[in-house]
Amino acid sequence: MTRLTSEDFDPEVLKLFDGYVHGRLSRRDFLSRAGRYAVGGASAATLLAQLSPSFAAPVVAPSDARLTTRYQEFPSPQGYGKLRGYLAMPASAKGKLPAILVVHENRGLNPHIEDIARRLALDGFIAFAPDALFPLGGYPGDEDKARELFPKLDQAKTRADFVAAAQLLKTLPQANGKVGVVGFCYGGGIANYLATQLPDLGAAVAFYGMQPAAAEVAHIHAPLQLHDAGKDERILAGWPAYEAALKANHVDYQHFVYADAQHGFNNDTTPRFDEAAAKLAWSRTVAFFKDKLGS
Structure with missing residues (x-):
């Protein structure tokens, strides 16, 4: 087919x-x-x-013997009180590793995002993907139901949960204290947001995410890598102001636009997936994390 x-x-x-x-x-x-x-x-x-997404063919199987994976809960005092996510790491790592927070689209922790976490783990990172929908029962296994749940979140508490998750990754026994974040769509906006909130964030990668207010850019200390789709008018509309603020505040950033791609081009579970753009963007992402965080 x-x-x-x-x-x-x-x-x-x-x-x-x-x-x-x-x-x-x-x-x-x-x-x-x-x-x-x-x-x-x-x-x-x-x-x-x-x-709509089809999760039938993950890139890295959940049972891949090269990895150790589990669901884990952490406290989040300023957020909903407790967060839960999917933790993936190499099964035979030698020494401590940098950690990457993986932030999902506006559907919660679906199988695609778990697959992204496993891909990062195969590249030598600890990856943790929280489920923002956990306070509402977690990702329901149905994209339409997830869509209905997402607006019910208290975004102030949800953002606090992601801040807590990034901070907790520094303290994992297997981690070396260096933390990065990668996010997609909604998660790309969270990646941008976390860069304004965490002075010691090691690196942030945002795929087609909403940009922070220009006034918040002064708080960014992490190097950024930003991936946008050429046919994504909604996100690109915010780029000129963001770029001006990044330059004015001397932020270390890379911005890539994939001319023929649609919003969501990295998500290989939908027809908006663009294989060439996704392959290039992902290779840039992994190289960026290895450069900024080590591996």
Whole structure:
């Protein structure tokens, strides 16, 4: 079966899907508006199903013997009180390793993000991926249900949980005290946010994430690597102000735009995945972490 790509969908359908994913459109609104672009006997519901994630083929299997993985809880006094996430590390590491906080999209800790954590562990890092939905019962195993839960979070407490997670990674017995963060979409915004909150953060990588307010950029001390999609008008609209603030505050940053890619291009579970852009962005990400954090 041929894998669908973003080229198989009308650009307007992709815009509608982006609105649905990010809560600007309800499911009913998406189905109503997308129906006019359905062709060849397909329906709007078919389009939605085709664009939605499929977790059937992870890059790194959960049972990979090269890794040690587990779910672990940590205290978060300023957040919801307790956070839970997926911890992955090399099974036969020699010496202590740098740790990377992995921040999911606006769906919670789904199988794709767990796969991202395992990929980082294979590259020689400790990776911890918290589930922001844990206070509401955790990722429900269904993307639509996760979408409905996410707006119910108290974002002040959720952000405090991510701050706590980054700080706790410095204290893991297997860690060397150096911590980085990588985030995607919502998580990219959190990666940007954490860079403004943690003076000792070792490195931050944001994939198509919302930018912090210009006034907050003065608090960034970590080197940044930022990945954006050329066809992501919503995120790119905030770039000029962010870039100006980064330059004004002499922040060490790299910014890459993948010209033909869509928002979400690194997520290989959906048709918006762009293999070439994702491969290049990921190689840059791993090299950046190894340079800034060691391995």
